[in-house]
Amino acid sequence: MSFFAPIITAFPTLMQATLTTILSSIAGIILAMVFAIPAGLGRLSRNTVIRSVSSFYVETIRGTPLLLQLVVWYYGARILLLALFNFNVDVAYFNFLTALDANTLYPAEGSVSGIFFAVFGLSFNYGAYLAEVIRAGILAVEGGQTEAALSLGLSRWQTMRLIVLPQALRIMVPPLTNNFITLIQDTAFFEVLGVYELSLQTYTYVQVVSSVAIRWQYFAFELIIYFILCYGLALIARRFERRNGQSPTHRSLWTAWMPFRTSRLVQH
Amino acid sequence: MVKRIPAPVRFAGVAAALIVIFGACSMFLLGAMDIYQTSQTGNLFNPTVLLSHTLHFLQQTWYALTIATDRAGVPYHEYLLLGVGLTIEFCFISMPLALILGFVLAMMSRSRARWLRTPARAFVEFFRNTPLLVQMLAIYSALIFLPPSLLNAFTAGVATLVLNYAAYECENIRAGLEAIDIGQSEAAQVLGLSQLQTTRLIIVPQMIPIILPPVMNDLIYMYKDSSILSLITVIELTQASQNMGHNSPNLQWQAYLLAGAIYLLLSLPLARLARWVEGQIKSSRLGARTDLTSAALLTLGVMVLVGLFCGVLEVGLTFGNIVDAFGELIAAIGLSVAIMVFMMALLGGLVGIPQALWLFIRRPHDVDSGAAEGQGQAGSVAVMPK
Numbered sequence: 001m002s003f004f005a006p007i008i009t010a011f012p013t014l015m016q017a018t019l020t021t022i023l024s025s026i027a028g029i030i031l032a033m034v035f036a037i038p039a040g041l042g043r044l045s046r047n048t049v050i051r052s053v054s055s056f057y058v059e060t061i062r063g064t065p066l067l068l069q070l071v072v073w074y075y076g077a078r079i080l081l082l083a084l085f086n087f088n089v090d091v092a093y094f095n096f097l098t099a100l101d102a103n104t105l106y107p108a109e110g111s112v113s114g115i116f117f118a119v120f121g122l123s124f125n126y127g128a129y130l131a132e133v134i135r136a137g138i139l140a141v142e143g144g145q146t147e148a149a150l151s152l153g154l155s156r157w158q159t160m161r162l163i164v165l166p167q168a169l170r171i172m173v174p175p176l177t178n179n180f181i182t183l184i185q186d187t188a189f190f191e192v193l194g195v196y197e198l199s200l201q202t203y204t205y206v207q208v209v210s211s212v213a214i215r216w217q218y219f220a221f222e223l224i225i226y227f228i229l230c231y232g233l234a235l236i237a238r239r240f241e242r243r244n245g246q247s248p249t250h251r252s253l254w255t256a257w258m259p260f261r262t263s264r265l266v267q268h
Numbered sequence: 269m270v271k272r273i274p275a276p277v278r279f280a281g282v283a284a285a286l287i288v289i290f291g292a293c294s295m296f297l298l299g300a301m302d303i304y305q306t307s308q309t310g311n312l313f314n315p316t317v318l319l320s321h322t323l324h325f326l327q328q329t330w331y332a333l334t335i336a337t338d339r340a341g342v343p344y345h346e347y348l349l350l351g352v353g354l355t356i357e358f359c360f361i362s363m364p365l366a367l368i369l370g371f372v373l374a375m376m377s378r379s380r381a382r383w384l385r386t387p388a389r390a391f392v393e394f395f396r397n398t399p400l401l402v403q404m405l406a407i408y409s410a411l412i413f414l415p416p417s418l419l420n421a422f423t424a425g426v427a428t429l430v431l432n433y434a435a436y437e438c439e440n441i442r443a444g445l446e447a448i449d450i451g452q453s454e455a456a457q458v459l460g461l462s463q464l465q466t467t468r469l470i471i472v473p474q475m476i477p478i479i480l481p482p483v484m485n486d487l488i489y490m491y492k493d494s495s496i497l498s499l500i501t502v503i504e505l506t507q508a509s510q511n512m513g514h515n516s517p518n519l520q521w522q523a524y525l526l527a528g529a530i531y532l533l534l535s536l537p538l539a540r541l542a543r544w545v546e547g548q549i550k551s552s553r554l555g556a557r558t559d560l561t562s563a564a565l566l567t568l569g570v571m572v573l574v575g576l577f578c579g580v581l582e583v584g585l586t587f588g589n590i591v592d593a594f595g596e597l598i599a600a601i602g603l604s605v606a607i608m609v610f611m612m613a614l615l616g617g618l619v620g621i622p623q624a625l626w627l628f629i630r631r632p633h634d635v636d637s638g639a640a641e642g643q644g645q646a647g648s649v650a651v652m653p654k
Binding site for chain 2: 049084192222223
């Protein structure tokens, strides 16, 4: 057992770092959808101003690498906010916790501004990619559907909500989950900003040992954890797709996301 | 119904709104950066202050692009040019290798032999589901027992990009192969073509137009992903801009903005080019008379040579440097193939041996027909009923 002693010693810390990875990727996915839905719908808008603003966002973000964006958010935006508005994320978070009388929640070492700007930058980046997915999904729904709905007297919003989105959502699921998987992988970029998530935590352990065998232990452990996270999501998504494809019932926008068979619940 | 606004008025309104939104936002951003860089205090809501700071920022940008130098007297535009050169070098060398290895992986994962199929699938799934960054750090810092001529920043970077993208290209190529009608290869075999001839003359020329859009897309992705090489001391565009910012902090924002602009200027035309090539290849003008397999191989070879040439230009165009570049390329190819074979053996063993045991326990009498089932799914020749 002495061969595995380093990894056993490091296990609790690495698990905590894994938790950071999981939580920040969940937060990133939610925030990315918040950016993506207005941008994706905005690219299809009839209003030129809205369309060009969202196109600018999508094209600019998709054209530059994530690493550069993260560096700009952290070393740029943080300092800019400090210099101009005297706004410090760490102090703001500390004051927020003080107001809640929960100062013990503040991390003992390090700061929160790293993870704040990391999650924000990552979601801002993925918002652009997901916006393209949403746009492509909506465009993939046949135009005749919209025309028929409009001629039946539905309003544009009703057409979107009742006719287009339920069909588009089913088309969007595979590319969306692919993007979510790469988002989980890209949380490894947080190590550039000094966030102690799985990859940086492992790398700090790796850097202090010179034995190749021990280094491989750490890396193998890390890669296995990432593989379990990403492949697990892929398997869930595949199962979801298969079941969604099988089901002959008409699914509404809301029931399509439910994690169980809804044909008994919803009578169409 | 509201009375429709006449077109010129609407156009003017839209133009004014766009100018106000983009102009005001960018002026505020640039002005704020300039205030921060010059460490002055000023109210940005005062139009005069705003305009002067914006103009000063633009002037500084032009200064950084033209005559600004670091302490050693190296002009900053040289930083950026060298960065672009290295980025292009890594992309153009890695993408063809990734395509070739991806093709091998795709053929393996369509093979009827389980001992070829399982390792290829395990390799692809593993490399697609783990982060590129971690793979790079693992290759660079946990293979240190190799001699520095075989493992340095260049070879480790190329090997990472090649291995990761080979997995993605394998999926693209597999999708392309599956899209081709099975009758094509059956007809070719009936006509007496060998397996190799069928692949070269029938399958690949039909596959290329199908896989071209995703492959071009992946090239753009790789072009952006190569920025992670800055973490293993390769001074490509991102790292070059960061160095520029460190060397003269009052040009930091200009450095970031210029790097972002260069990335945009290269990736947006690349996307347009991808769409153009796609259209060309789908129209019969190019497709009918060209030998697409040879053309594709030639393109890949030229890409590698252009990449090498970029790398040689970085250090100076001498005979010794050219020989060095070829040596490094061969070392990188060797490292990639060695890691790929090792990982396939390891992962294939981890997945394949329990799988074979399980099949043996479950149905001891027809282990072979299990392989035939899988082959029927992959679908090259119909399975004969017993």
